[in-house]
Amino acid sequence: MRRGNWRAALLRPQFAALAAVLLINWLLFPGFFDITWQEGRLFGSVIDVLNRGAPVAILAIGMTAVIATKGVDLSVGAVMAIAGAVAAVLVTGGASALVAVAAALAVGVLCGLWNGVLVTYLEIQPIIATLVLMVAGRGLAQLVTEGSIVTFSDPVLIFIGTGSLLGVPMPIVIAAVLAIVATLIVRKTALGLLIEAVGVNRSAARFAGISSGLLLLLVYTFAGFCAATSGLIVAGDIRGADANNAGLWLELDAILAVVIGGTSLLGGRFSIPMSVVGALIIQAMNTGILISGFSPEFNLVVKSGVIILILVLQAPMVAQALRKRFMERISQ
């Protein structure tokens, strides 16, 4: 990216919003930016925001790709629960941690593949196709855990949720690596362009020679993989798999993060780093509400306020895009 692009990127409203939220947090809680080094790792409210924001950020990475193809994946929260349940049950059953992690990720990939097949080959709208797994997924997770909260003490799984690498908590490391790798793959190859092409107009993309079916399959599978990763982190964090509550409503947070990041819900233009910023904005708000002593219930009200604000801000743009599409359709 050229230097001018960087400067333009830093001036985006998302960064202004993040700065504003952090500033408010700092005003409410002067020690907000303090970072200390204890027991070989970083501590502080900012680190906490990053750490707590990591699961949603990881979901948002996968969700960005899905939304860029004009889809949506409502099942990620349920897939998180399934992945956590599979890992926990395997580990308590005596399997090694590596097998458990691999199995959990494989299950996530399978779930994503299932969504992808429904969307691609059965041509079901994404909201509904993924709704099936959202409804049934939590039941499946409970089937795996047999209805109880399965706790474990496996050091590797716990390390994924609470450990640290060079002083940085593992969830942050995983989220950062995933975000960087995904961004590089998408932007340094033609993949990103192809995803945008499919999102803007699937038939046109197919006529242009893009195997849009395979691409859609890939995107949903990736979202499933991200969800499973996030599920492992959440399970490692609480040292157990809670089929009822793991990842509950996180699909909505992930969609919100992507929307805040400026990815259009009508497909096309997308940005993975900005979605991660969106996830951080959400988490900074959560943390701010908690440290300012308000009850966590205010979170939902504030969140809805933010969505409304963004919708109003984006409205003329969306209207313009619609008009353009409408004109294109007429001129065909």
Place this chain on the structure above:
Amino acid sequence: MNRALRPLVATTAIFALAYLAAIIQFPAMLSTRVLGNFLTDNAFLGIAAVGMTFVIISGGIDLSVGAVIGFTTVLNAVLIMWLGLHPLFAFVISLSVAAAFGAVMGAAIHYLKVPSFIVTLAGMFLARGGASVLSPDSIGIKHELYTTISKSYILLPGGGRLTVIGMIMLAVFALGMVLAHRTRFGSYVYALGGSEVSAALMGVPVARTTILIYTLSATLAGLAGIVFSLYTSAGYSLSALGVELDAIAAVVIGGTLLTGGYGFIAGTFIGVMLQGLVQTYIVFDGSLSSWWTKIVIGGLLFLFILLQRLVFSAAAPRRKVFWKT
């Protein structure tokens, strides 16, 4: 046979077969008592699902219904228990608040040109958050009217009880059918779901219809909230969590096309009853755990989506674009 009625027939046949299978295994399930409980236990879901049917026929989706139900139960409880209002007066206020809420969402969807699921998602956060800000704890409702209503029922032959809230649901379904199939508003909703552009060109008042659709859905969700508070005699901000998904599932199972423009209120009724059947079967069986409900409903949802695909590719000789791109 009319091709358009095929999905409705398929849904009804599957319900009949499933019920038959359940009766063969548990003969006790064939009683008006069980049927009466179907109606009572699913009354709030059915009422909300009627509103959802209108929204989905118009090509949209409403994720806020569960939250509006929760909000209404809390608002009712606060008005009756804390402010000492008469329940009927509280009902009027709750319904008006819900209606206004829906109208604002409809206006946002139309004028901001945002996908309905994002607007109603914001509405869901707002309603749940608002409910927990009003009262994070469950409030019990004690009032003569509540006890009278929950005690009154019509005795059916065979010992079944048709409760007041069951009757409210049946009335809502009847009114919904009339509204969808016999009024101008109903045909506007179908036209909008077929294609918004052609509907506008035909002279359908798109703005007014969109706002009315979401107002209707939210008002019915409010009514479902009142019914829920009658059913549980309490107001709780987390009640009816995830009911929007059950309602969507009921609508889809009932044969309504998710792309809009096609569907039946009567089908939604069968969809709600089918969900009730699954729950009752699991209770009768005793050995199956409650999470099987979710898996079976997910499976049914998948089955019916698949069925819709098959029926519609068979009905149209030319390839129909199912997923609007």
